[in-house]
Amino acid sequence: MPIEVIFFIEVLVGGLLAGVMYSLVALGFVLIYKASGVFNFAQGAMVFFAALTFVSLLEMQWNFWLALLVTLAVMVVLGLVTERVVLRPLTNQPPITLFMATIGLAFVLEGLSQLIWGSQPHGLDLGIADVPIEWLSQRWNVNISQFDIFAACIAGLLVAVLAVFFQKTRIGRALRAVADDHQAALAVGIPLQHIWAIVWAVAGFVALVAGLIWGVRNGVQFALTFVALKALPVLLIGGFESIPGAIIGGLIIGATEKVAEVYFGPMVGGGIESWFAYVVALLFLLVRPEGLFGEKHIDRV
Amino acid sequence: MILSVENVSLAFGGVKALSEVSFEVKEHEIRAIIGPNGAGKSSMLNVLNGVYQPQQGKIRFKDEEFERMDPHEAASLGIARTFQNIALFKGMTVLDNLMTGRNLRMRCNFLQQALWLGPAKREELQHRRAVEQIIDFLEIQHIRKTPVGRLPYGLQKRVELGRALAAEPKLLLLDEPMAGMNLEEKQDMCRFVLDVNDQYGTTIVLIEHDMGVVMDISDRVVVLDYGRKIADGTPEAVRNDQKVIDAYLGVAH
Numbered sequence: 001m002p003i004e005v006i007f008f009i010e011v012l013v014g015g016l017l018a019g020v021m022y023s024l025v026a027l028g029f030v031l032i033y034k035a036s037g038v039f040n041f042a043q044g045a046m047v048f049f050a051a052l053t054f055v056s057l058l059e060m061q062w063n064f065w066l067a068l069l070v071t072l073a074v075m076v077v078l079g080l081v082t083e084r085v086v087l088r089p090l091t092n093q094p095p096i097t098l099f100m101a102t103i104g105l106a107f108v109l110e111g112l113s114q115l116i117w118g119s120q121p122h123g124l125d126l127g128i129a130d131v132p133i134e135w136l137s138q139r140w141n142v143n144i145s146q147f148d149i150f151a152a153c154i155a156g157l158l159v160a161v162l163a164v165f166f167q168k169t170r171i172g173r174a175l176r177a178v179a180d181d182h183q184a185a186l187a188v189g190i191p192l193q194h195i196w197a198i199v200w201a202v203a204g205f206v207a208l209v210a211g212l213i214w215g216v217r218n219g220v221q222f223a224l225t226f227v228a229l230k231a232l233p234v235l236l237i238g239g240f241e242s243i244p245g246a247i248i249g250g251l252i253i254g255a256t257e258k259v260a261e262v263y264f265g266p267m268v269g270g271g272i273e274s275w276f277a278y279v280v281a282l283l284f285l286l287v288r289p290e291g292l293f294g295e296k297h298i299d300r301v
Numbered sequence: 302m303i304l305s306v307e308n309v310s311l312a313f314g315g316v317k318a319l320s321e322v323s324f325e326v327k328e329h330e331i332r333a334i335i336g337p338n339g340a341g342k343s344s345m346l347n348v349l350n351g352v353y354q355p356q357q358g359k360i361r362f363k364d365e366e367f368e369r370m371d372p373h374e375a376a377s378l379g380i381a382r383t384f385q386n387i388a389l390f391k392g393m394t395v396l397d398n399l400m401t402g403r404n405l406r407m408r409c410n411f412l413q414q415a416l417w418l419g420p421a422k423r424e425e426l427q428h429r430r431a432v433e434q435i436i437d438f439l440e441i442q443h444i445r446k447t448p449v450g451r452l453p454y455g456l457q458k459r460v461e462l463g464r465a466l467a468a469e470p471k472l473l474l475l476d477e478p479m480a481g482m483n484l485e486e487k488q489d490m491c492r493f494v495l496d497v498n499d500q501y502g503t504t505i506v507l508i509e510h511d512m513g514v515v516m517d518i519s520d521r522v523v524v525l526d527y528g529r530k531i532a533d534g535t536p537e538a539v540r541n542d543q544k545v546i547d548a549y550l551g552v553a554h
Contacts, residue, residue: 169421170400170407177390177401184388187350188464189376189405241392 006141011262012255017148019254020155021217024210025231026238026246027158028203033240034166035175035199036087037095041102044228045109046204050075051211051220055124056117075204083197091192092182110225121221126212151213155247158209162202163243175199179241233281239291248292253277302361303328303504304349304472309358311344311528318344319355319528326472331498331505333519335512335539337548340525342508343385346474349506350375350382363471377405381470383461385477385508391450395441395460398449399432402467432467438500439463439493455486462493466501473497475507479514487511491518516540524548 025047032040053074057067086101128150132143166172178185178195186192211220214227230253238249257280261273284291304326311319319341326332334342347353349360351370360367362378370380381402390398407424436442439459444452449460458478465473478494479487495518497503509515515522516536524532524539526548532539539545 168425170404170425173393173397173401174404176393176397177404180390180392181388183352184384184390185401186352186372187376187382187384187388188402188468189373190401191373 010143011258013142013144014148015255015258016251017145017152017254018258019234019250019252020148020152020247021210021213021250022227022230022234022253023247023250024151024155024158024206024213025227026234026250027155027162027243028206028210029228029231029235030238030240030243030246031162031199031203031206034179034243036098036196037179038087038098038102039095039240040203041099041228042082042106042109043203043207043231044225045106045113046075046078046207047211047214047227048220048222048224049078049109049113049211050204050208051124051215051224052113052117052122054208054212055122055215055220058124059122071208072205075208076201079200079202079204080197083193083200087196087200088193106225110222114222119222121219122215124212124215124220126216128216130216147216151217154209154213158206159243159247166243171195171198230277233277235291236281237284237292239293242291242293245291245293253280256280302326303363304506305361306345306349307359307361309345309348309355309360311341311348311353311355317528318353319348319525321358322525322528322530323358324523324530324533326504326506327520329498329502329504330520331494331507331518333515333522334506334508334525335510335515335522336525339527340548341528342525343476344528345525346382346476346506346508349474350380376468379468379471380474381465381468381472382474383458383465383476383478385480387454387457387461389449389457389461389464392448394446394448395452395463396432396436396445398460399435399463399467400428402464403428403432405468431469435463435466438466438496455482455489458482458486458490459493462490462497466497466503469501470503473503473505475505477508477510479509479511487514494518 025043028043028046029040032038032043050071054067054071057070058064082105086105087098090098090101128147130145130147133146133149137143166175174185174190174195175198177188177190178192182192210227211224214224218224234246234249234253237252238245238247257273257276260276261270265272302325306325307323308321309319309323310317310321322341322345334345336342344353348355349370351372351374354369360370362380390401407428436445439462441456441459441463444456449457452460462475462478475494479490482490491514494505494507498505507519519536521534522536522539523530524542524545531544531548532542
C-alpha cells in the first residue's frame with residue numbers, strides 16, 4: 001500500500017478510536033438526561049472522582065479487583081446520596097434549577113476528591129500497554145494501539161448492554177417513562193425517587209469506566225474533568241436522548257477532529273484539534289438541531 | 302361500597318377548591334362527577350389518587366381509611382387514572398406505554414433485569430400477553446409500534462385508557478375521557494367504557510362535560526358547583542333537580 005493511504009488509515013482509525021472514548025463520557029450524560037431531563041454538569045467531576053479513588057486505592061497496595069469493586073460501590077453510593085440530597089428536594093422544579101444544582105455538585109465533587117486523595121497527578125496502568133498491535137504493524141505496516149482497541153471494545157459492550165436494558169426491561173421502560181412525563185409516571189405507580197437513584201448509580205458506573213480508560217491515556221489528574229466538555233459536541237451531534245447516538249456522535253467527532261488536525265491543521269498553524277469538534281457540532285446544530293438520533297419535537301399549535 | 306369520600310375539603314391558599322364533599326361509590330358502578338367549569342371536579346379526582354392532599358376529610362377505599370393518598374400508594378392499591386390533557390409517554394410506543402401500566406405487577410429485581418436472566422424474560426413475556434389482550438380489546442393493534450406522540454388526539458385518549466387498564470385496576474378514574482372528540486370517537490369511547498365496566502367488572506368514576514354521554518352511561522351522578530356537592534342521584538333525578546338546573550343555566554337575580 002502506498003504510504004499516504006496507510007497514513008490516512010492510521011489517522012482515521014486513531015480518530016475513530018479516540019471518538020469512542022468521548023462516547024464513553026457522553027454516555028453518562030445521556031443516561032441522566034434520558035431519565036430526568038437534567039443535563040448533569042457534574043459528569044466530568046464524577047469521572048475524575050471515580051478515577052482518582054480507584055488509583056489511590058491501587059497505590060495503597062489494594063488488590064486490583066477489590067479496588068475496582070470498592071470504587072464501584074463508592075460511585076453507586078455517591079449516586080444514591082446525590083439523589084437523596086440534591087435531586088429529591090428539587091422534584092418538580094424547572095430544569096434550569098436542576099442544572100444549576102449539578103454545577104454546584106460538580107464543584108463540591110472536585111473539591112471533595114482532592115480533599116480526600118490530594119491533588120497530585122497519578123499514572124494508571126490497567127495491564128494493557130498503549131503500544132501498536134504487532135501483527136498489524138508487520139503485515140500491513142499500520143500502527144494501531146491495542147489499548148485503543150481495548151477501550152473501543154469496552155465502550156461497545158457497555159452501549160450494547162445499556163441499550164438492551166433501556167429497551168427491553170421494566171426498569172428501562174420506567175426510566176424512559178419518568179423522563180417523558182413525571183406526573184403520568186407517578187400515576188401508573190412508578191416511584192420517581194427509586195428510578196433516579198438507579199440512574200445516578202448507573203451513571204456513576206459509566207463514569208468509573210470512562211475514568212479508568214481516560215486515566216490510562218492522560219493520567220489521573222484534574223484535567224480529567226475537562227473531558228466532559230469534549231462530550232458536549234458528541235451530544236449535540238448524537239442527540240441528548242440516544243445511547244447509540246452517543247457512540248455515532250463520538251465516532252464522527254473523533255474522526256473529523258483527527259483528520260482535520262493532520263490535513264488542515266498545518267494550513268492554519270496547527271492546534272485545531274482542540275476546538276474543531278465544536279465547529280462540527282455548530283454546523284450540525286444548523287442542519288439538525290435535535291441531533292442525529294434525537295427526538296424531533298413537533299408542537300401542537 | 303368500594304370507595305367513600307367523607308367531608309373532603311381542599312384549598313389552595315385562600316381559594317377553596319372543595320368544601321366538605323362526601324359521596325360514595327358502589328362496587329361495579331359507573332359514577333359520574335359533573336359540574337360547571339371550576340366546580341372542583343378535577344380537584345376531586347386528584348384528591349382520590351393523591352396528586353392533591355386535602356386539608357380535611359377522609360377517603361375510604363376497600364375498608365381502609367386514608368387521610369391522604371400519594372400517587373404511588375394509590376396505584377399500588379389498584380386505583381388507575383387518565384388525565385384531562387393526556388399524560389402519555391409521548392416518545393414511547395403504544396406497546397411500551399401500556400407496559401408501563403404493568404410496572405407495579407412486575408417483580409423481578411434490578412440485577413435480574415440488568416442481566417436479562419430467565420425469570421426476567423419470562424415475566425416480560427407474560428405481561429406482554431396481558432397487554433396484547435388489552436390492545437385487542439381497544440382495537441389498537443395497527444398502532445402497536447407507533448410512538449404515541451404521532452397519534453391523533455382521539456387515539457391517544459384510547460391509549461391512555463389502555464395504560465390505565467393494563468394495571469388491572471379495581472377503580473378507574475377517567476378525567477374527561479371524551480373531551481375534544483368528534484361524535485364517532487365519543488361513541489367508540491362510550492362503548493369502551495361500558496365494556497370495561499362489563500367485562501372486567503371495573504368500578505369507574507368519570508368526569509364528563511357532555512351531558513348526553515353522562516346520562517347515557519352512568520349509574521349515578523354527583524354534581525359539584527363551586528366546590529360543594531349540590532346533588533347526588535340517578536341521572537333522571539339529577540337532570541330534574543332545580544339546583545342543578547340553576548347551576549348550569551344561572552339563576553335570575
